[in-house]
Amino acid sequence: MAKTHILGYPRIGARRELKRALESYWRGELSSSQLYEVGAAVRRDNWRAQEQAGLEFVTVGDFAWYDQVLNHSLMFGVVPQRFTRGAADTKLDQYFRLARGRAPAGEPVAASAMTKWFDTNYHYLVPEFDATQEFTLDSEWLLAEVAEARAQGFPPKPVLIGPLTYLWLGRSGADRLGLLPRLLPLYRELLQQLAEAGVEWVQIDEPILGLDLEERWRQAFAASYEQLRTDAGPQLLLATYFSPLRENLPLAFSLPVQGVHIDAVRAPGEIDLAVAARSQGQVLSLGVVNGRNVWRTELAGWQQRLEPLERELGDALWLSASCSLLHCPVDLETEADLPAEQRQRLAYSRQKLEELQTLQAALASGQLLPGDGKSESPDTHGDTGVLAELRDSWRPQSYAERAPLQQQRLQLPVLPTTTIGSFPQTGLLRQVRRQFRTGEISEQEYRQHLRAEIAEAVRRQEILGLDVLVHGEAERNDMVEYFGEQLDGFIHTGNGWVQSYGSRCVKPPIIAGDIRRPQPMTVEWSRYAQGLTKKPVKGMLTGPVTILNWSFPREDIPRSASCLQIARALRDEVLDLEAAGIGIIQIDEPALREGVPLRESDHGAYFDWAVGCFRYTCSAVRPETQVHTHMCYSNFNTIMDAIVALDADVITIESARSDLRLLEAFASGDGGYPNEIGPGIYDIHSPNVPERAELVARLRKLVEVIPAKKLWVNPDCGLKTREWAEVGTSLLNMVEAAREVRTALEIVDIA
Template sequence: MKTNNLGYPRIGSNRELKKASELYWSNSITADELMAVGQSIRKNNWKLQYEAGIDLIPSNDFSYYDQVLDLSLMLGVIPEQYTAFAKENSVLDLYFAMARGAQKKGQDVVAMEMTKWFDTNYHYIVPEFTKDQEFSLFSEKIIDEYKEAKVAGYDTKPVIIGPVSYLLLGKEKEEGFHRIDLIDKVLPVYFEILQKLQDAQVTYIQFDEPFLALNLTEKEKNAITYVYNEINKRFPKIKLLLSNYFDCFGENLAMVLALPVHTLHLDMVRCHSQLDDILESGLLQSQVHLSLGVVDGRNIWKNDFKKTLALIEKATDALGSNRVWIAPSCSLIHSPCDLDLETNDGTLKPEIKQWLAFAKQKIEEVVVLCNLASNEITENDQASFEENTLANDKRKKAKIIHNEEVKNRVTAIVDKDSKRNSAFAIRRQQQIDALQLPLFPTTTIGSFPQTTEVRSWRAKFKKGELTQQQYDALIKKETEETIRFQEETGLDVLVHGEFERNDMVEYFGEQLDGFTFTKNGWVQSYGSRCVKPPVIYGDVSRPNSMTVKWATFAQSLTPKWVKGMLTGPVTILQWSFVRDDQPRSVTCTQIALAIRDEVLDLEQAGIKIIQIDEPAIREGLPLRKEEWTTYLDWAIKAFRLSASGVKDDTQIHTHMCYSEFNDIIQNIAAMDADVITIECSRSQMELLDSFADFNYPNEIGPGVYDIHSPRIPSRNEMVQLLEKAAAVIPTDQLWVNPDCGLKTRHWNETKKALIEMVAAAQEMRLAHPTAASAI
């Protein structure tokens, strides 16, 4: 029996990579200094796993930004727009320009499209393919990191995204072909990589094909069969681990079981039944091993050793222990680094801490489980088993988890609670009369730059170095300056800037019962962006109003409308570590009731426009289509429950970003938000096509510039995007806004971009004057 790990967090235990990357981008350190930080993180990760007892340690799981972008660069998939930039800049700067855009040395390039990695909050850079796409070995990162590990004394298992999943992760940038048709062009480069790894004496290679958890076409299935037969034919000595995660193989199972691979990795957390499915099928080849992903790579709760050992025993009884490996369910990049960093000066209660395991502890769980299942039990293993059993028993009996009042309120919900008083057409006219907004109304998504100074105020306040009165005075000053800037710029609907908030989920979780927080539980969302998800451990309720104070203060400063800004129930759920002792739908409904209370308080306080952000609603969609309806029913109902208590002339906004909407556009319409703002700039308004084809009835704000890039768009660029939008969406339905919140940007970028955005809206009003009469 072996222990296997699919990937380890690459941000560093103290977010060293984030800090170094941002210093490099600001020209404060050199490329060599950034590379040294990366090398240090890799060595520390390999050392930690080796010393813990992991047999198959991954390499090439590290990335300076994103593993999909790494592979695009490795395979030479560099869009033509970067050709001139590549000639004048380093490969590293080309890499970051593809991820973030760049305005450098007189060159201006936009970032590539970014979207969610399956149903996680991790974002990847979308590969772009043309009909005559060529592939070549542009970077040898996977080979270099394998050799680097070997020099350091670690014989690792290189990890690479399989060619079928890589193609399916991308997009065709022209018509007339399907990206899977490129398989014969990309496969030779994979062969070249494999040959170099074989020459370096590699033993195991992990091929990640997460699309095996999705509903595949026959063409896509045939591509999988073709690829792995060809690899086996050319490299029979390499032991290939085919890794799937986030769901079952489903109807792909028979095809997968026929593949000539050494090991199949199964996500036993997200799909409990697949071991039985495989054993009962009788199709598992006698030489194939199973890597059982029994430790949850995406949540932070301790493994239940008793349950897991029973499952492992079932596998070993059927296959023998030599054909069974023990592993996390997926890469641990979705987990925080180390629970040991949660010291007593944090907010995490010791009672709850004993129920948790982060990446380092999950590695230890994998090793202990392997030892226990192999009957190679040390005193430490026995102590770990007893501690694990005790912690799980205490959690099941803990009184802090349950709130009967919350449970009764959920039970009492009726259908009318999730329906607005009137249909949108009636509401819209009342909102037009009440709000008196111009054509192409301008707004932002909510947050404004959180400068180092603003963040320092929050830190000092938490440490007791600022009183509540002093802290409030600083936030009031920053809020008023932001309101004045928005007025001067000419924005139509203002926001208060959210300077009192840390993270859009964390801020609300801190004020809701049933949540707790870590001090160092950071995970990567994209690039250098790290988030610290709340931990939902019990029933959720709202003891007091959460946003009314700052929303009403901002509204008191201006005659223009100020939006109330909330995070929606599905997003709070998705971007938290969620309790696993009740259905997620129940937890989401509890959150929805808490947000509903806040919405009604804002309306009562005179806030006429309320935004309930739901960027994660598409992200939460199950991977297998047969499970969509169940999820969408409760997710859409939760949003409506949070939003539907208001009067007709109160305008409800929602915001979504970095997701594909085509398949669920009717469900988005069923949310019945008066205005939806969406990310569209990176896709050059492509995302609007689904709204146009569906004849989406409500108002839409397609993002006209990319806030995840430091480049400043021109007015003409934004006008062109708005004209694209106006060609498919009636102009009286269109809003003008950035594609996401401005929290991570600098003020100089923000001011220049918003001035250009307002000018673009004004130009559109002049270009489409007849539309004004339709309102």
């Protein structure tokens, strides 16, 4: 009989218990022992859910206080030199210093760099290697979790990030692959420790096998896994996900591993190839339940597809979710207010376990499951009609023609200062929002509160001396969820939380139908804020590609079609903002990069419609209206052509945690960004307040590579998650730093 398992489970808790505990610990309200108790309870609940669903093993090692990649960095002794100074006394606080730059104990320090985990909205902490990197093994936490699961009666299957993927995820001044001979012995030692702990199977994740790898990386797999082979060690399940394996499929199955997992949702056409490639007795694990969406699986179709495979493979066939369920909400049972007709169409992580159990039982009994009539996802993007509508819908004037008209209208100084959009969401504001949703206060009272918050945000910005203001987004719970609530065609949940990074969770809306804008969404608040000041106030919108990529999409039409529907709605909003007198409109696209297919050969089709949809939203504005966009941590070098094609007048990017390394792609010259740019000069994901001298030094470095007339000064990202006390000091230091450098530039010009 086919067996069932999963690659990983959400770690935030069914009601975000871990998030709340972490933030309480960071504020000094919770002791470390109390935090450990919350973590243990989350793990116990996760393992119990897997056991109750009849899974062969429970997955161990997928829990993390902040990030699973950081877990591995500490396990293998990858701690940059700056973290050894003023270190915390405990491993836990040292862990948080690496993650956040600050912990309850230990000196503040620049936090680890952060970027997106493949093509998801999850952020991992980038390992930092150097040429002299020495690895050490400290597996106490993983062995403790194995023992913890065993003590509770759960059979553990530990999960590790494979050695090649771990090195590939990092950054180094030297050759990362050259570090492999130093790292492999520690992986081998770790596997021996797990064998001694009685572990039967270890899942070892190598998702880079779904990428276009350089030949030397491909060649490193065989020798590496040969070195990890031990007669007495645990059996290895090599896990791949997020992408078809293509030319790497024979390689994956040729390795000396006892099983291979493939993502059958992303690559259903590779199932037969995998069956043919597997060695005698080798386990084939198929990810048949979508680990990255919330729609119920069409189990009847999978039953029909898998029955001949089960007859051929027997218990060498394992069924799983396509990837870790980290990317899905936890439990649909927590959605008490969701209408029944919507609930019956959805499956969160807990329900996906039940789907695996149902499918396993149906295959064993031969009793046919009823079909739900849902059509399969399109095999191709089906973009022909979308591209036809987008063609020739660009702004008719070039940036060179628009820029002087915008400067004449806005009258901004050199190195204009601004923020990315959101300001702190205070406890009072969250309370007022809850009271409005529960009916404790009227809509009129709620709007009065929002106006007061906006007026206060404008007042603070004027006192700080910022040049371009924002209204602060007090009315928004989330940059995507808010628009999902304003547009037709979305399902809105109460507890559909997914981890983005650390304790930061987002609640993606669900695209369930055709998308339309019934009425203006942001115009009232932007108009009100602009009426409070003579300085320009940016209108703030989330772009069509980001709304799509940060929502759970439909599976019955191409993603490009949904994106165009969103773009049509936003285009109307842009024109209404312009008509209301808003001279700067920011259309954020932080998720443009993560929607890019992992294979380069698929990039062109994606960018054709993604870039086209962005440009469509602002295609009809006047040339004197300045269009901004914003992008988050990502590998920009590989998509620079697409970013340039967006043709935004100003782009702001997160770059501070990379020590401005990400800026290299945007620097002036051939292939750089030709318009205006605002690299984030301080990290908003850390509570550390930047010193003025530090910001001056960064700005001076920036004006060496970007013309001052094209350079904006801003933080890394929105300030929603920060506190006003730190925000005020940080922005004041930023404004003063910009003035100092601006004055120096003026003196040079005069001379």
